[in-house]
Amino acid sequence: MSYQFLVILSFLLFVTGMIGVAMRRNIIIVLVSLELMLNAVNILFVSASKYLHTLDGQIFVIMIITIAAAETAIALALVAKIFKTIGLVKIDDLKKLKW
């Protein structure tokens, strides 16, 4: 298992998540793709931590997990509010800032 392989793997996963954020119109799937992107970054940090023999990367992963948890809570609260207000969870329906 070379470092190169893990870096390319995490690039691949990150780009997959990015395509999901850019292409999908369902807001839940966009959020899932966002989480998957963060997860790909976590893989990169842990593999760097292994090959540099320092624990700093793993500490950063803990921070990223914390931020991701807070971000998901707020994003899902927003989604619930949007659904209550306009009854839809498609991104294209959110063109109007005022509803």
Next chain:
Amino acid sequence: MISHVLLYITAILLVITYIYAVVAGNPIYSAIAMGVAFFLTSFLFVLLGAPFLAAVQVIIYVGAMLVMFLFVIMMFDLNKVSTAPVKYKPTTILSYLIIMLILLVSFYMARGVIKLPEGFTIVGFGSAENIGFYLMRYYLLPFELASFVLLVGVFGALTFIKKRKKV
């Protein structure tokens, strides 16, 4: 050598799961695929010498975040829940057997009957002890800031979801 093979298998499964999570039509399938991807990532973390992070990954991502996603999705589609009786497909029985096998293997690993292969370890580099030492010694301020971020997240979510009083 065995950890190399496992790593390549995990990588292939991760890519497949990610693609499925992105292209799935039903948000529930997407969220479940996300959960599978998080489990696979935690396995990758064990292989890369981060056992504590693997446990944290499962507890927070799968235990909290996936459940949150599923709650929100099911809140939206309540009228679409089917009332058809449950059919026991071969995949149901197969998944039951696989989960039973995993539980049995982990039980006998905990008893020491099955030895852990080379590369799987919960002591030394990346253990809970070392992570805790690093976190408290060199990263105390970011650690406290992270707790503050979580507090702000709680208040933000509550503020969004609260019903506004009519003025």
